[in-house]
Amino acid sequence: MENNLTLFNTLSRKKETFQPIKPPHVGLYVCGPTVYGDPHLGHARPAITFDILFRYLNHLGYKVRYVRNITDVGHLENDADEGEDKIAQKARLEEIEPMEVVQYYTDRYHNYMQALNVKPPSIEPRASGHIIEQLEIVKEILDKGYAYEKNGSVYFDVEKYDKDHKYGILSGRVLDELLSTTRELEGQSEKRNSFDFALWKKATPTHIMRWPSPYSDGFPGWHLECSAMSAKYLGNEFDIHGGGMDLLFPHHECEIAQSVAAHGNTPARYWMHNNMITINGQKMGKSLGNFITLEEFFTGNHKLLDKAWSPMTIRFFILQAHYRSTVDFSNEALQAAEKGFQRLMDALQQIEKIKPGDTTTFDIEHFKSKCYAALNDDLNSPILIANLFEGAKAINGAVAGKVSFTEDDLATLRELMHLFSGDILGLETEDKSDAGDSEVLDGVMDLLLQVRQQAKKAKDFDTADRIRDGLKALGIEVRDSKDGAEWEVK
RNA sequence: GGUCGGUUGGCCGAGUGGCUAGGCAGUGGUCUGCAAAACCAUCUACGGCGGUUCGAAUCCGCCACCGACCUCCA
Numbered sequence: 295m296e297n298n299l300t301l302f303n304t305l306s307r308k309k310e311t312f313q314p315i316k317p318p319h320v321g322l323y324v325c326g327p328t329v330y331g332d333p334h335l336g337h338a339r340p341a342i343t344f345d346i347l348f349r350y351l352n353h354l355g356y357k358v359r360y361v362r363n364i365t366d367v368g369h370l371e372n373d374a375d376e377g378e379d380k381i382a383q384k385a386r387l388e389e390i391e392p393m394e395v396v397q398y399y400t401d402r403y404h405n406y407m408q409a410l411n412v413k414p415p416s417i418e419p420r421a422s423g424h425i426i427e428q429l430e431i432v433k434e435i436l437d438k439g440y441a442y443e444k445n446g447s448v449y450f451d452v453e454k455y456d457k458d459h460k461y462g463i464l465s466g467r468v469l470d471e472l473l474s475t476t477r478e479l480e481g482q483s484e485k486r487n488s489f490d491f492a493l494w495k496k497a498t499p500t501h502i503m504r505w506p507s508p509y510s511d512g513f514p515g516w517h518l519e520c521s522a523m524s525a526k527y528l529g530n531e532f533d534i535h536g537g538g539m540d541l542l543f544p545h546h547e548c549e550i551a552q553s554v555a556a557h558g559n560t561p562a563r564y565w566m567h568n569n570m571i572t573i574n575g576q577k578m579g580k581s582l583g584n585f586i587t588l589e590e591f592f593t594g595n596h597k598l599l600d601k602a603w604s605p606m607t608i609r610f611f612i613l614q615a616h617y618r619s620t621v622d623f624s625n626e627a628l629q630a631a632e633k634g635f636q637r638l639m640d641a642l643q644q645i646e647k648i649k650p651g652d653t654t655t656f657d658i659e660h661f662k663s664k665c666y667a668a669l670n671d672d673l674n675s676p677i678l679i680a681n682l683f684e685g686a687k688a689i690n691g692a693v694a695g696k697v698s699f700t701e702d703d704l705a706t707l708r709e710l711m712h713l714f715s716g717d718i719l720g721l722e723t724e725d726k727s728d729a730g731d732s733e734v735l736d737g738v739m740d741l742l743l744q745v746r747q748q749a750k751k752a753k754d755f756d757t758a759d760r761i762r763d764g765l766k767a768l769g770i771e772v773r774d775s776k777d778g779a780e781w782e783v784k
Numbered sequence: 785g786g787u788c789g790g791u792u793g794g795c796c797g798a799g800u801g802g803c804u805a806g807g808c809a810g811u812g813g814u815c816u817g818c819a820a821a822a823c824c825a826u827c828u829a830c831g832g833c834g835g836u837u838c839g840a841a842u843c844c845g846c847c848a849c850c851g852a853c854c855u856c857c858a
Contacts, residue, residue: 325858326858327858328856328857328858334858335858336857336858337858338858339858340858341858380856465787465788465853465854466787466788467786467787467853467854468786468787471786471787471854472786472854516856537858538857538858539789539852539853539858540852540853540856540857540858541857541858542853543787543853543854544853544854544855545857568858569789569852570851570852570857570858571858572851572852575850575851576851577851577852577857578858579856579857579858580856580857585857611796614796614797614798614806614807615796615797615798616797616798618789619790619797619798620789620790620851620852621796621797622796622797624795624796626794626795626796626808626809627795627796627797627808628796629795629808629809630795630796630797630807630808630809631796631807631808632808633807633808633809634806634807634808635807637807637808637821638807640821640822644822674798674799676797676798676799676805676806676807677798677799677805677806679798679806679807680797680798680805680806680807681805681806682806683806683807684806687823690821690822690823691822691823693822693823694815694822694823695823696823696824750817753817755817755818758817758818759817759818759819762819762820766820771820771821772819772820773819773820773821773822774816774819774820774821775821775822776815780821
C-alpha cells in the first residue's frame with residue numbers, strides 16, 4: 295500500500311516514512327487513562343492526537359487495530375515500599391469497591407471522549423483482566439535472568455539488562471547518570487538499584503487489590519500491563535506505540551526493557567509522543583492545582599474559565615497546535631478558536647448555496663495536494679486547518695460572486711472539505727438546539743422572519759429591529775442576505 | 785545538578801536559507817435602512833550578541849529567559 299506519511303519517531307528523533315510491518319494491517323497501541331479521577335484536558339490531547347492518526351490511517355486504506363488500555367490496577371502513589379495503589383486509595387476513601395471506582399471513571403471517560411468526537415479504539419483492554427498475561431511475562435523475564443525475587447516481590451534488574459542490551463534507548467538516559475541523580479531517594483529498598491522497577495509487588499495486608507501468584511498475593515508492577523496487552527493483541531512486534539511525553543521516561547523506557555528481556559525485541563517500531571497542555575505557561579497537573587476537568591470546561595464551572603467551552607471548540611483548539619508542541623490554554627485563545635471554528639463550519643454550510651458556473655477559478659488539485667501534504671508531514675493539523683480556511687475563503691468568495699466553480703469541481707470541493715474537516719479531523723457542527731423542538735422552532739422562525747420582512751418592506755424598522763434584537767437576546771442570531779434572512783442558534 | 789525542548793507580531797500558533805502561514809483582535813473600505821455575516825485592503829514579528837553566507841527569523845557558537853523529564857501524571 296502506497297503512502298507518503300512521515301511520522302516523528304522518538305526512537306530516532308527524526309521524521310521517518312511510515313511503513314507497516316504487514317500491510318495492509320497496522321497495529322497501534324496508545325497508553326490510556328488511569329481511571330481513578332475525572333477525565334481532564336490532559337486526557338483529551340493524546341486521545342485526539344491518536345484519533346487523527348487512526349482516522350487518517352483508515353482513510354489511507356489500512357486495516358488498523360487500535361488498542362488503548364484502561365489502567366484499572368492503579369500505579370503506586372509513592373516510593374514502592376510506602377506506596378498505595380491510587381484506585382485502592384480512592385475506594386477506601388469513598389468506602390466502595392475498587393471496581394466501582396474503575397467503572398465510574400471509565401464511563402465518565404467514555405462519555406467525554408464521545409463528546410470530543412474521539413472514535414473508540416478497536417480494543418480497550420483492562421489491566422485487571424490481564425493479570426495472567428502479565429504474570430507470564432514476569433516468569434519469562436525471571437527465566438531469562440533479568441529479574442530477581444525479593445520477599446515476594448519481583449524486580450527488573452536494570453543493571454544486568456543494560457550490560458546485554460542498552461537501557462535508555464528511547465529517552466537517552468544513561469545508567470550512570472541515573473545512578474547519581476537518584477541516589478538520594480534510595481531508602482531501605484528491596485531493590486538492588488534505585489532504578490530497578492517492580493514487575494510484581496507483594497500486597498500489604500491492607501491492600502485490597504490483589505491477585506495470587508507464585509511469588510505472593512500481590513499485584514503487577516507499574517509498566518507491565520502495556521507490555522502484556524500490546525503483545526497479546528498486536529504481537530511481540532507491532533507498528534506504532536503512542537502516549538504522552540510524560541510517559542517517555544520511565545514508563546515507555548521500562549516497557550521496552552521488559553519486552554526486549556521477555557521477547558527479544560523492541561515492541562514497537564515507531565514511538566510517538568504528544569506534548570503537554572499548559573495553562574498560563576505552566577504544565578497542567580494535579581500536584582500543581584491548576585488542572586481543569588473536561589466537565590468543568592464544558593460547563594464553565596472553574597475559576598480560571600470565563601465561560602463554558604464546547605467540546606468541538608476544545609478539539610479545534612487542540613488541533614490548531616501541532617501535537618509535538620505544547621499548547622497553552624487561556625480564555626482569549628479559546629475565544630479565538632471558538633470563532634475560527636464557527637467560521638469554518640459556516641463555510642461548510644455555505645457550499646450548498648453556491649451556484650455552479652462555467653469555469654473554476656480556484657485550484658482544487660493544489661488545494662487537495664496541500665491538504666494531504668500537511669497530514670503526511672507528521673500529522674500537521676495546524677497547516678491542514680490553515681488550508682481549510684483557504685477553502686472556506688474560496689467558498690465564501692463563491693457565495694459573494696467573486697470565485698466560480700463548475701458543478702463537478704464544486705462537488706469535489708464539497709467532498710474534500712468534508713473529508714478533511716469531518717472525516718479526518720473529526721470536526722463537526724454542534725447542534726445547539728434540541729432536536730425534538732427543531733420542527734416547531736423552524737416554523738416559528740419562518741413566521742417571525744416573514745413578519746420582519748414585511749415590516750422592512752414597509753420601512754417599519756422599529757418593528758424589524760425589535761424582532762432581531764429580541765431574538766438575539768434569546769440567543770438566536772439573524773443575518774440578512776440578498777435571498778432573505780438566515781438564522782442560527784448561538 | 786543531569787538530559788531534552790522552547791523563546792515568532794495585541795493574543796494563539798505554523799513554517800522556512802531569499803517567495804502571504806492561518807485563526808482571533810485592530811484599522812479603512814464594499815454591501816446593508818442600520819447591524820451581523822461575507823468580501824477587499826491594511827497594521828503589529830521572528831529573545832540578545834557574534835559567526836557562516838551574495839542573503840538568516842531559518843544554519844553554527846555564546847549568553848539570557850522559560851518549560852518538560854529525572855517521583856505518580858496525558
